Amino acid sequence: MSLEVTHTDGFAEDWQARILNGPPLIAPARQYVFPLAVPGEEDALARGAMWMEIKPATGGVFLAQCALGFAGKGVTTGVWSTPRPSLLLAVAGGYGYLVDTNDPDQTELLPMRPVVSVHPAPQVDALVLIGFHSAYILTAGEAWQSPKLSWEGVAVTGIEGDTLHGTGWHMPSDKELPFTLNLRTQELIGGGCQP
Known part of the structure; x- marks a missing residue:
């Protein structure tokens, strides 16, 4: 190794x-x-x-x-x-x-198992861990887990400012749907598991 x-x-x-x-x-x-x-x-x-x-x-x-x-x-x-x-x-x-x-x-x-990828976000003083269904965010003060982003498989497309961009699989439509997750406010828009 x-x-x-x-x-x-x-x-x-x-x-x-x-x-x-x-x-x-x-x-x-x-x-x-x-x-x-x-x-x-x-x-x-x-x-x-x-x-x-x-x-x-x-x-x-x-x-x-x-x-x-x-x-x-x-x-x-x-x-x-x-x-x-x-x-x-x-x-x-x-x-x-x-x-x-x-x-x-x-x-x-x-608690997140497995960790599939790690993405530093120093602009918001955070480290973003991506799993199969959600994200786990480590900050200087606290750690928190996002809502479910995907039925299976999360793809990160980038971090801009305080926002994580990616896609998550939506099982009923069998499509990858985009999402944004605000790393400061924890607000989620879109993703594969949202109605």
């Missing part, structure tokens, strides 16, 4: 991270395995994992092992900076982990 960390212009970071090809020969003293105990995910690590070496602003380097959600194609894997300087977003086979680099015990497995 040869992946790079995505450093988003406009997002400050107080950490450094490196994605590893596997477990290191010499591991740091602090090591974390994600997800923590989540019902239904008892054998998540059997699908594989993404390994990261993380150096926070304070404290020593630690190793994070993030279980893959899915081993197949069609979902994303990587690491992104976020609107909060101490947090990083790690996505491993479609499973998103919001890692608090200053307190890794507070790492959160995001």
